[in-house]
Amino acid sequence: MTAPETTRPRHFHDQLAHLKQRMLDMSGKAEALIALSVESLVHRDADKAGAVIDGDHEVDALELEVEQLAIALLALQQPMARDLRFIISSIKISSDLERVGDHAVNIAQSAQRLAAWGGTFELQPQIEDMARRARQMLSDALDSFVRADGALGRDVCRMDDQVDALHNSVFRVLLTHMMADPRTINPSLEVLLVSRNLERVADLATNIGEDAVFLAEGKQIKHHAERR
Secondary structure: OOHHHHHHHHHHHHHHHHHHHHHHHHHHHHHHHHHHHHHHHHOOOHHHHHHHHHHHHHHHHHHHHHHHHHHHHHHHHOOOHHHHHHHHHHHHHHHHHHHHHHHHHHHHHHHHHHHHHOOOOOOOHHHHHHHHHHHHHHHHHHHHHHOOOHHHHHHHHHHHHHHHHHHHHHHHHHHHHHHHOHHHHHHHHHHHHHHHHHHHHHHHHHHHHHHHHHHHHOOOOOOOOOOO
């Protein structure tokens, strides 16, 4: 056996480990942007909102890096079986994480508009709860994918119902406020937009959890209820 053949497996696994680490880095950055965007909303901090918008460029750059790493592995290493599924799915997941960054920017922009508006409004406690749950889902989803943990992926999918319920609760409360006092319409619509963006983050985490189940178990659970 030639030297390149003996070193290739180790080189492949090193590259695969690097891809996994960059995906975890990307997830961590996306989670941090969500946290900072909600913090900017709670404190009406336009500077923090601006930092979220600036930070989104790092997530965009990581998406390109993950995609390039995955394509290089596909082209040069010819992976098979689970490794092949992992690499292909990593391209899709990096796109999902990039969209999480976009949702963080949307929340930050709502925070900026509310800070500029200057009036008083009551921020529903469900918003911070939604943000906490969505971030946890995102973290668990990436862990389940990187470790090929189907059980954890299914747990992430089940958590989505809780975030949906919180979003519906926010909608009902804000609708009541807007009907009672038209002066609350503008800020309420901004908060509702924030809630919708957090709900979408949870949906994206669910997508990743579903990919983890497919990677670990070879089962597709998208678009139907076989998640338990």
